[in-house]
Amino acid sequence: MNGWLVAAAVLLAGGLGAAVWGVATGPLGRRVVTQNMTTSLVCVAVLLLAQGYRRPAYVDIGLELSLLGPIGTLVYARLLADDLRPDPPRAPRLTAVAAAGTAAVVIALAVASGPGRAAVKLLLVGALLITGNVVASRALAGGIPEEARHE
């Protein structure tokens, strides 16, 4: 029983539950934004779990997710650009909340793990995740124009 695991459980039950609902219903724009936010959410949850299980090795999962998650969202931004263009999904507030939440959790984890390689790695994951999330939001909000087609 420890606080990190409780935090992860609450985050997953609330956040990921809402994410499943958000990605399965509603207009396309909302679904894509939800997918983007899910990356941050799951990454933070995995970092919390790594701390809760006292296994720094699990941080590698967060590292990979912080890289691949935003790339995945860019895939949607790129290949669904035509469908998203009429109503580009903008979610500045949600993005800001996600970035702030990520930063808070990562700093708390880095403090808890003490100075050293582990803390640097955690901060790196956090920085990658926040940057990726912000850039992916920007890409969804019309950052990638429609591709010219040869018809």
Next chain:
Amino acid sequence: MSRRLRMLLLALGGAGFAALFAAACLELPHFGAARHPYGERAVHAALARHTANVVSAVNFDQRAFDTLGEESILFAAVLGTVVLLRQTRGERQVRPEPVAVARPVRRYSLVMVPVALLTGLYVVAHGQLSPGGGFQGGVVVATALHLLYIGVDYQALERIRPVGGYEVGDAAGEAAYLVLGAAGLLGGSAFLANTLLPYGTFNTIPSGGTVPLLNAAIGMEVACAVVVLLARFLDQAVEIVDGSGE
């Protein structure tokens, strides 16, 4: 087969499966039980050969032959895709127009390509120590390259992706795995037996005998295979159009 008949069959099959599966579940060892005879033996065997990541030890040492089969499946699937998605008669190739991706997205992609490549190589290189391995790292490496298509431009991807080279790399990775296996045979023991190299110091990169080498071979094969696979799909979706005119 009519829709109704199909649904009836599905309902019958589903009900049968559900009943049998539920019955089987009740007889399975309970979730979270403490007895794992195979797992304990695998851990002992891995520690005896100084491999810190037992899952890698199982994959590349104790079950190395099965992994050969798995990689052959990957190899065959890529081959099948290449055959299925070739350019056929009546189709022509067009150059996709360049797209103007927003500046921050473009910059992010360009910066992330080396970062992701490095991470992929890190995951491959530490496969015998920490979670990860040839497959996971290989996919990350291949994904990193495709960031150029996603975030920059198709032409940018094409410049760093001579598909022929990656096809050779795919085959070379598979061949390296076979050669390492055969080396065990020549060294006087069995195919893919991990008896050739010293086992090294526990929890350092050159530990575990042939595990790191097999890991690297798989990493190379997977990275090249994914690049070739995606190249075929990208060709179809971006470049090749129906020649009869749309």
Next chain:
Amino acid sequence: MSVLPYLAAGWMFLAGCYGLATSRHLVHAVGCLAVCQSSTYVLLLAVGYRTGGTAPVFSDVRPGSRPLVDPVVQALTLTDVVVGATVTALLLALVVQVAKRHGTVDPDELSELRG
């Protein structure tokens, strides 16, 4: 609790099968097959789990200091994930080929074409 993971895996498998049988688009059917495949990951890992155990990876823990979950099923699942991905890729290539040949990806229309 002692059988919940197994039942969840069974549910996922059945849901995937239902989707496969009622699918009206072959790409959607491939997605449903991926769902079926993921049920096998859940089942395998659930069999190998051990309450209070940790991953059999000793880069950051001392061997013997904590109980371990079963590494053999994890290796099996790893193979399963790889094979699942290749199956998805190969089937999607087949779908593209079907679309080129027949101009449709609706399974019902495809069977009409044949008969």
Next chain:
Amino acid sequence: MNDALVVICLLLVAASATAAVAVRDPERQALVLAVLGLSLAVLFTVFQAPDVALSQLAVGSVLTPLLVLLSVRKVRRGAGPKTRRGTGPDRGGRDRTRPDAGPQPPGGRGGRDGATG
């Protein structure tokens, strides 16, 4: 505590798997599959299988969506420009004239169209 985590993750995985089947448009299904992949990755972490979680992430977050979306794009283009948008996914190739197909029995299809979750 870990039991609660296992239950939460299992329910999330089962729910997203059901949603992935119920969402019938392949592009939207790709989004749900991505979320399914992420919930599977968390479940594997909770099951103490970081290696499997890593490979699930590697496959599920970029590779599968990219393959699915590229296939959908190719299939749609192959089926003609009219189906590009609007009528939903279920009518993939309807605009193709097929003189040999004969008249459709009325009411044999439909009803299920657009059954998104």
